[in-house]
Amino acid sequence: MRRGTRMLGRYDVGRTIGEGTFAKVKFAQNTETGENVAIKVMDKATILKNRMVDQIKREISIMKIVRHPNIVRLHEVLASPAKIYIVLEFVSGGELYDQIVHQRRLPEHKARRYFQQLIDAVAHCHKKGVYHRDLKPENLLIDAFGSLKVSDFGLSALPQQGVEILHTTCGTPNYLAPEVLAQKGYDGAAADIWSCGVILFVLMAGYLPFNEADLPTLYQKISAAEFKCPLWFSREATSFIENILDPNPKTRIRMEDIIKHTWFRKDYVPANHREEENVNLDDVRAVFEDIEAKYVAEQPETEVMGSLVMNAFEMITLSQGLNLSALFDRQQDFVKMQTRFVSRKPAKVIISTIEDVAESMNLKVHTRNYKTRLEGTSASKARQFAVVVEVYEVASSLFMVDVRKAAGDTLDYHKFYKNFCAKLDSIIWKPTNPKATSDLLRTIRC
Incomplete structure (x- = not known):
């Protein structure tokens, strides 16, 4: 192994x-x-x-x-x-949010396709009595075939039998429905639909419909549905979004009406889905049945006293399909939350340079072997921010540096990465030979 x-x-x-x-x-x-x-x-x-x-x-x-x-x-x-x-x-394609960061905004037909897939998934959840409650682009992933995948059900709700109203305020403020903020109880389905509408707006506009620096003003604008669609939205799309972002959950468009809407139906191909038989949760209960018993500490994982090793298969899988160009082009790298670059400098030089740059950016630095955690506050000084940097040996004298968000907002992370890489330019390898990428594949350790 x-x-x-x-x-x-x-x-x-x-x-x-x-x-x-x-x-x-x-x-x-x-x-x-x-x-x-x-x-x-x-x-x-x-x-x-x-x-x-x-x-x-x-x-x-x-x-x-x-x-x-x-x-x-x-x-x-x-x-x-x-x-x-x-x-x-x-799911290898990264977050949907990364596409927004990279492309600024999506063309209407592409935004509609993602929205159709989102609605298919959310409608299925609602049919099962499940309400997500934290729908946002960061929780929507894209697979290798370009299909959307809803993730992160950590805040989801399964209402008790006979109970239709939820009371817990949770989720990300910019995507929350007015009735959730009001803390008077809400219909989980209507709240999810509102969040879907905010997502559609963000996909097409490239920015949030409700985005204020202070929470009271943000809540006030959400409660009044105070927003304006950009001029490049089609008239039908504008009308459709206004029906979704209706501050009154009782008159807000329902899921069945979304699916029937002419804007939504254009080029619509429903998911090819076969209903599962009754789901058995016995294995889940078995996993948790001893959780309150006395814990037996596991042996710690073996320390790796040197840079980690990544084989060719892992490297290809974690890049964009078989195209490794993103490893050498920081601009292309923006399509993923996990951003990375290649260096030919010795591993110890890479780590020390990263530490020096991080300290110059007033970040706290914690290094253990060839893994470094950087901590600080976001550009707005409003949120905690952390990234993890790891150095992997992919061939003799060739290292891949993987940078990933550990805490904080995705947009803050992308801004940080761009600035961070600019300061690390001396250690980033950018091959000038067109054959470099194919030659690299032949030399990577399998």
Whole structure:
């Protein structure tokens, strides 16, 4: 087995591809089928300490219930004495938000196609009695075929039988419906529809319909639905969005009317979806049944006293299909939240340069072996901000530097990455030989 990987049942677990407050996401491969997966790893003790048992159980249960082509698929749930492993579909195309950052705004026909897929997924959730409550472009992923996948059901709700009104205020403020902010109870379906309308506006406009620096003003504009569609919106699209962003949930357009609307129906191809049979949640209950028992500490993962090793397969998979040009072109890299570049400098020089640049940007630096975490505040000074930088050896004297968001807003992250790379120019390798990329593939260690 190559350094930096370990086995979890039938899965060969590799590098970290995502990191949050309560979980890490690892890239892995099913050794029986060759399928790529993402494994969300959570510590049982942390879940218990933060009283998140019910929330995590709900998230896992919901993802098993709402299987759909436009929803990230949950394959299975595994557990060890100390950890829970959620095995998910690996979605390689990044966030929908990254396309907005890269392209500024999407053409109407492309925005409509993503919106159709979003509505297909959300309508399926509502049919199952599930309300997402945190719909935003950052939670919408794009797969290798360009299809949208809804993710992150951590704030989703499954109303109790006979209860139609939800009361918890949650989600991202700019995408929240007025009735959610009012804290007087709300219809989860109508609230999700509002969020979908904000997403459609952002896709077509390239900016938020409600975006104020202070929360009271933001809430006031949302409550009054105080927004204006840009001139480049078609008349029909403008009318459609105004029907969705109706501040009154009782008169707001319903899901069935969205699907019947002429703007929505144009070139509409419904998802080819076969209803699942009754979902068995016994495995979910089994995983959590001992969570309040005394935990047995797992052996720590083996320290890698040197740069991590990435083989050719991983490198190709984690770049844009088979096109490695994005590794050498920082502008193309903007289509992903996970941004990366290549360097021919020694690994220790790369790390020390990153540390020096980060400190010059007033970021706190924490380095362990060849993994560095940078922490600070966003450009607006309003939010905490963190990124993780890892150095991987992909060939002799050739290193890939992977930078990913660990905390904070995606737009802040992209602004940071652009500025960060400008200061790291001395260590970034940009091949001038057109054959460099193909030659690289032949030299990468398999």
